[in-house]
Amino acid sequence: MTHPRGRGARERIVAAAAALFEAQGITATTMEQIAASAPVSKRTLYAHFPAKDDLVVTFLRYVHELGLTAENALYDDEIPVRDRILAMFTVPVRGDGPVRGCPFTAAAIEFPDPDSPAHAYTRDRKHAFTIRIAELLADLGAEDPAGLAEQLAIVADGVSSRAMVFNDTGRADLGRAAAEALLRAEGI
Incomplete structure (x- = not known):
């Protein structure tokens, strides 16, 4: 199985967001949670998704x-x-x-x-x-x-x-x- 870090940052961000949005809803999910789950820095997250x-x-x-x-x-x-x-x-x-x-x-x-x-x-x-x-x-x-x-x-x-x-x-x-x-x- 590929480690999450083996995928590109953008792909990891989208996968993390999908899982969190499904579990918690969109509004309840923070960008910080997505960055931590991806795992990427907030700077990387905002570089891909302003x-x-x-x-x-x-x-x-x-x-x-x-x-x-x-x-x-x-x-x-x-x-x-x-x-x-x-x-x-x-x-x-x-x-x-x-x-x-x-x-x-x-x-x-x-x-x-x-x-x-x-x-x-x-x-x-x-x-x-x-x-x-x-x-x-x-x-x-x-x-x-x-x-x-x-x-x-x-x-x-x-x-x-x-x-x-x-x-x-x-x-x-x-x-x-x-x-x-x-x-x-x-x-x-």
């Missing part, structure tokens, strides 16, 4: 690119299209701490300024998420794929939020049932 917002955006890209979100299922060509849509109603479990819900929503909440980089990146990801759902719904022949995609995205976001609030990944089953009802109503 502001916490910059690190949060990199963290969000990291979880997205690694496929650690419910959105990942929408791109799995091995699964039938309808099943991909329903698969997004699985709350990803990352670590053995409490259910954290959607990292993008958490970032938007913790960076409420709509113009902040973390909030803007979240908005872009949520928009891309809804567009992807609409593409899949169009493949299934939905009459109004954009409208139905927005409804399903709202249900998915609600599942993620309620799973976090109640610390219960089983909330996804209720969301999946609601999604199935929406799809049946559309004849899909």
